[in-house]
């Protein structure tokens with residue numbers, strides 16, 4: 001099993017015991033997570049000045065102007 | 069006559085929070101059957117998604133410290149829409165529930181529909197779902213309020229301290245620039261001052277982090293509100309404030325309900 005398959009089984013299979021992982025399994029998982037890049041979890045923003053809608057409307061107004 | 073939908077399509081799916089544990093069969097099936105999959109999730113989660121489809125492209129590279137996240141979010145929409153317009157079956161796989169505190173997933177669906185393409189979202193397991201399980205909280209017990217920490221700071225919000233309060237994106241609380249990966253202690257101290265209008269400084273609050281890999285337990289640190297500024301916070305930390313007050317009875321309405329009961333029973 002690859003390291004990712006082991007991690008999937010750990011999450012998905014209630015009878016899969018992490019204590020049964022071999023040292024090789026563990027070192028592969030550690031190696032994989034060490035090569036991982038930074039994770040940016042932010043997907044949301046709250047502008048202090050204007051909300052999304054007004055920003056979108058401004059954009060639409062600009063688009064309309066340039067189209068006409 | 070209904071206009072015929074164009075060939076391209078997009079489905080936005082959630083991967084859930086913990087690799088292997090939370091993805092729903094329908095989300096997985098969409099990923100497996102897509103022509104192209106765009107992901108925004110923890111790198112390990114993204115590596116797992118890569119085992120389900122041969123064309124998986126990360127959206128994480130669109131972020132950069134000092135770059136306005138509004139640009140990043142619009143770019144996410146643009147790269148997904150480019151493939152939809154090229155006639156492909158596109159999937160956007162976002163961690164957790166793809167529609168919870170996430171701008172681009174909603175926006176791309178709106179835009180695709182406006183342009184006449186089929187587009188919809190599948191639900192996923194969010195951080196909020198996990199915290200209810202891990203912290204033993206039932207949001208129905210006294211109610212629960214959710215705010216993004218910055219929005220809570222920028223606008224005058226009324227919070228009810230007899231219900232739970234969940235604050236999201238506390239690591240970047242107060243970031244007006246929408247460019248930073250973290251704000252810092254002084255910003256969090258201001259948030260503490262605001263919360264102190266409703267909660268005593270000794271009030272116990274939880275810092276919660278659901279694990280990405282099923283190897284680790286969740287982080288559940290109970291600290292006093294006053295210690296929040298100094299606490300170890302990351303972009304995945306969610307802050308949970310239990311109620312500090314009891315619910316107050318609405319006697320006027322209760323009396324009116326009794327009068328209705330007399331009349332209609």
Ligand SMILES: C[S@@+](CC[C@H](N)C(=O)[O-])C[C@H]1O[C@@H](n2cnc3c(N)ncnc32)[C@H](O)[C@@H]1O
Pocket residue numbers: 041042043044085163164165166167168169170193194195196235236237238239276277278279280303304305306307
């Ligand atoms: C942009 S929101 C995305 C939420 C995500 N769509 C979901 O379904 O949970 C990012 C915020 O979600 C929360 N979050 C993300 N990952 C988390 C985790 N592993 N544990 C707890 N909260 C998390 C944090 O408050 C973080 O700042």
